[in-house]
Amino acid sequence: MVKEELISDEQARTVLRKILSLYPNARGELNWDTKFHLLCAVLMSAQTTDKMVNSVTPKLFSDYPDSFSLSRAEIGDIEDHIKTIGLFRSKAKHLKETATIISEKYNGKIPADKKLLMQLPGVGEKTANVVLAEGFNIPAIAVDTHVSRISKAFKIVDQKAKPHDVELRLEQLLPKDQWIKTHHAMILFGRYTMPARSKDKNPYHYLPD
Numbered sequence: 001m002v003k004e005e006l007i008s009d010e011q012a013r014t015v016l017r018k019i020l021s022l023y024p025n026a027r028g029e030l031n032w033d034t035k036f037h038l039l040c041a042v043l044m045s046a047q048t049t050d051k052m053v054n055s056v057t058p059k060l061f062s063d064y065p066d067s068f069s070l071s072r073a074e075i076g077d078i079e080d081h082i083k084t085i086g087l088f089r090s091k092a093k094h095l096k097e098t099a100t101i102i103s104e105k106y107n108g109k110i111p112a113d114k115k116l117l118m119q120l121p122g123v124g125e126k127t128a129n130v131v132l133a134e135g136f137n138i139p140a141i142a143v144d145t146h147v148s149r150i151s152k153a154f155k156i157v158d159q160k161a162k163p164h165d166v167e168l169r170l171e172q173l174l175p176k177d178q179w180i181k182t183h184h185a186m187i188l189f190g191r192y193t194m195p196a197r198s199k200d201k202n203p204y205h206y207l208p209d
Contacts, residue, residue, distance in 0.1 A: 004155065004158055004159060005155070006155050006156065006157065006158065007154065007155050007156060009173060012154070012156045012173050013173055013174070015154045015156065015207065016156075016170075016173065016174065016182055016186075018207045018208055019150070019182070019185050019186055019189045019207070020178070020181060020182050020185045021208060022185065022188075022189060022193060022207075022208060023184070023185040023188045023189065024181075024185075026181055026184035026185040026187070026188050027184055028050075028130065028134050028184060029050040029051075029054075030042065030045060030050050030053060030054065030057075031054045031057060031058075032057070032061075032134075033061065034065075034066070035109075035110040035131070035135040035136075036066060036067050036099075036102065036108070036110055037057070037061050038110075038130075038131055038134055038135045039098070039102075039110055039117075039120075039123070039127075039131050039135075040057070040060070040061075040070075040095055040098075040099075041053055041054075041057055042127045042130045042131060042134075043091065043094060043095065043098065043122050043123060043127055044056075044057075044082060044085060044091050044095070046086075046087065046091075046122075046127075047086045047087055048085045048086040048087075052084065052085050052086075053085060055084065056081060056082045056084060056085060059081060060078075060081045060082065063081070064099075066108055067098075067099040067100075067102040067103045067108050068099075068103045068108060070095060070096065070099035071096065071099040071100040071102075071103045071104075073096060073099075075092055075093065075096060078092040078095055078096060079092040082095075090122070091122065093121070093122075094121040094122030094123075095122075097120075097121040097122075098120045098121050098122060098123065101120055101121075102120075110131065110135060112132065112135075112136045112138060114128045114129070114132060114140075117131055117132070125142075125143075125163065125164060125167070126142045126143055126144055126163065127142075128140075129141060129142035129143075129167075130142045133179070133180045133183070134180075137180070139176040139177065139179040139180060140179060140180065140183075141167050141170050141171055141174075141179045141180075141182075141183045142183055143163040143164075143166045143167045143170075143183075144187060145190075145196075146186060146187045146189070146190025146191060147166060147170075147183060147186045147187060147190070148161070148163055148166050149190060149196060150186050150189060150190050150194065150203070151166045151169070151170065151186075153194070153203040154203050154204075156169060156170075156173075157169050170182070170183070189206070193206050194206040
């Protein structure tokens with residue numbers, strides 16, 4: 001089998017710069033008010049849209065303002081709050097379990113540590129990176145389906161690259177102070193400029209000159 005030829009580091013950085021130029025003020029589209037609620041929102045965003053998550057969080061956050069109140073909630077009540085989003089039963093379970101750990105182990109404070117975050121129920125590398133970047137402004141690249149698809153479409157990474165491989169490659173290409181902004185720009189580029197259903201298969205047609 002012929003190994004796929006990737007673009008050079010310089011070419012990859014040019015692609016990323018052009019994507020960032022389209023969305024220079026890129027930021028996350030989830031609504032949140034506290035770091036705990038940010039964690040909850042990102043945890044719920046798996047396999048559903050930010051818009052759907054934003055539709056359930058106002059009442060959820062109002063009824064459960066912190067980890068202590070959410071940890072005491074009945075699973076059925078949490079499910080009722082989020083039943084319109086995908087995988088709501090497992091997400092309700094993870095929300096309650098995570099809230100309990102945050103309350104008991106961290107006294108209601110979200111740890112600013114990737115390894116500790118990834119030990120929480122339902123929290124993977126992407127979720128942990130979003131919380132670090134958004135909540136603490138700690139440089140991190142969260143690889144969701146858009147970031148992964150775009151990185152592969154431009155041959156910045158191999159087609160078989162796992163999310164962690166994509167993360168490492170982008171970190172190697174970009175200075176730390178560009179990690180957060182560029183990853184948000186890639187998400188918006190994939191969501192609005194070059195969505196998965198795009199008919200034009202040449203990704204360069206979606207970039208500015």
